[in-house]
Amino acid sequence: MKKLNIVLILAVLGIAIYLSTLTPMEMQGLQGRFLSLLSPFLRTGTAVQEQLGSVGAGLKSLDELEADNRKLNEQNRELRTTNNLLRETEAEINRLRLALEYRERSIFRLLPARIIGRDASTWWNTVKINRGFEDGVETDQPVLTDVGLVGKTTTVAKNESIVVLITDETCRVAAKVEGTREQGILSGIRIQDTASVGELQLNFLTKNAVLEAGQKVYTAGVSNGVFPSGILIGTVREFRTRPLDGQAVVDPAVDIALTEDVFVVVGAK
Amino acid sequence: MRTAIGLISFAVGVFLAFLLQSAFPAVHIIHGARFVFVPLIFCYTAMVLPFPAMLVAALYAGLMSDLMYLHVVGGRVEIALGWSIVFFVIFGCIAQGLQTGVKRGHWWPVIPLSALATSGYLLLQFGMISLRREGFIFDEAGAWRILAPGVLAALFAPLLHMGVQWVLQFFPREQNGVLSY
Numbered sequence: 001m002k003k004l005n006i007v008l009i010l011a012v013l014g015i016a017i018y019l020s021t022l023t024p025m026e027m028q029g030l031q032g033r034f035l036s037l038l039s040p041f042l043r044t045g046t047a048v049q050e051q052l053g054s055v056g057a058g059l060k061s062l063d064e065l066e067a068d069n070r071k072l073n074e075q076n077r078e079l080r081t082t083n084n085l086l087r088e089t090e091a092e093i094n095r096l097r098l099a100l101e102y103r104e105r106s107i108f109r110l111l112p113a114r115i116i117g118r119d120a121s122t123w124w125n126t127v128k129i130n131r132g133f134e135d136g137v138e139t140d141q142p143v144l145t146d147v148g149l150v151g152k153t154t155t156v157a158k159n160e161s162i163v164v165l166i167t168d169e170t171c172r173v174a175a176k177v178e179g180t181r182e183q184g185i186l187s188g189i190r191i192q193d194t195a196s197v198g199e200l201q202l203n204f205l206t207k208n209a210v211l212e213a214g215q216k217v218y219t220a221g222v223s224n225g226v227f228p229s230g231i232l233i234g235t236v237r238e239f240r241t242r243p244l245d246g247q248a249v250v251d252p253a254v255d256i257a258l259t260e261d262v263f264v265v266v267g268a269k
Numbered sequence: 270m271r272t273a274i275g276l277i278s279f280a281v282g283v284f285l286a287f288l289l290q291s292a293f294p295a296v297h298i299i300h301g302a303r304f305v306f307v308p309l310i311f312c313y314t315a316m317v318l319p320f321p322a323m324l325v326a327a328l329y330a331g332l333m334s335d336l337m338y339l340h341v342v343g344g345r346v347e348i349a350l351g352w353s354i355v356f357f358v359i360f361g362c363i364a365q366g367l368q369t370g371v372k373r374g375h376w377w378p379v380i381p382l383s384a385l386a387t388s389g390y391l392l393l394q395f396g397m398i399s400l401r402r403e404g405f406i407f408d409e410a411g412a413w414r415i416l417a418p419g420v421l422a423a424l425f426a427p428l429l430h431m432g433v434q435w436v437l438q439f440f441p442r443e444q445n446g447v448l449s450y
Contacts, residue, residue, distance in 0.1 A: 005320050012324050012358055016331070019351035024341050027350050034336040041288055120291035121338045122303050122391055122414050123398055124347075140343070154341050169402060170342040190402070191410045193301070 032157035043116050110263035125168035132159040140226045142265040148232035148253030150262050167198035174220040182209045183220050198252050205246035211239040217250050272322045279314045279326050286310050300410040302417035308386035309422040313379050315364035316371045327357035348397050360386045380426045388419030
């Protein structure tokens, strides 16, 4: 091998080693600038992806459509009933809120955002939203919808941000189970089944916890944590006992594949 | 001049490959495996470009890949910038070893090489993630997501070759010497 080639290889490897020694913040800064440059093109790519995805989704048989229709009618009736009940509850909650000045303490400033890119990687569950530091978004801010928790921001560029979803294994949330004193750490699983909404695992529960399918799981809101308390995450599907602790399998409340609009919690009101 | 044309074409090709990768959704029937085109384009280019140009291509493709998939959560980087550059340099060196055959018209080694590079890239990513997290978890879906993109890259390799040859017919003979064989 020529001497020049060896020198060039060493130079390229030197650049690679230098890049790997950058701090996470410097790397995020580089990625942010890169995303800002690529943003217009990626948005086009996402639009194409949505078109491609909708081609498959539209191909349903008549039987499937009838079944869907029946299911939706049932859901509609159910929701109307629930809605009527909730109206009464809402009035009661409003009264109690006023009484406890809860409104002042727990309502957050929400920044509406639109999902402009779904995860294009094999191993990470992320989405891109159309809000960046120019809109007041910062790293590690919770992202949610009216249905429940979506995830949190990671890299923030000028006009877009990456949101790591709760279905990702690296997104950890302190969570509590409705109607119990059980608290644990919730995260996604490494390889999610792409055909379903996703699966979450709630670890470090007590071994003798009595959990039932359908119980709701909320954020626990630890001090100095990212997520405020009381945001719905999902519902318990099953509970397993492990040698040292208990683990609940949780279905996420938000189906990110069907979600287009989200809110970023940019601070307290 | 010919090398510069080759490098510019590569840069545009990799850029388009990233856009295509983000445009194609995960394929449910193969357990959520995705199309990964960049290693295929790199292997093809590395087989026809001179060594210094191959290194520039590895630097470009590696940096783009790392910036595209950098995952930082809670101030912790899963895979640091720079490792893809090393990966592409290694595969570029292997591809350079096949250049003599390519000049004689044997372009087919790009098929197994791109399959190996694509699956190898994903396997390395998975390995590094597993080291960072709580150990190795391997299941059927994981195997599909590593192997299926390699098979898809092998299927796309002849199409890429035919596409490049078709484009080259519109260039003057003295300019397309780098890529035609």
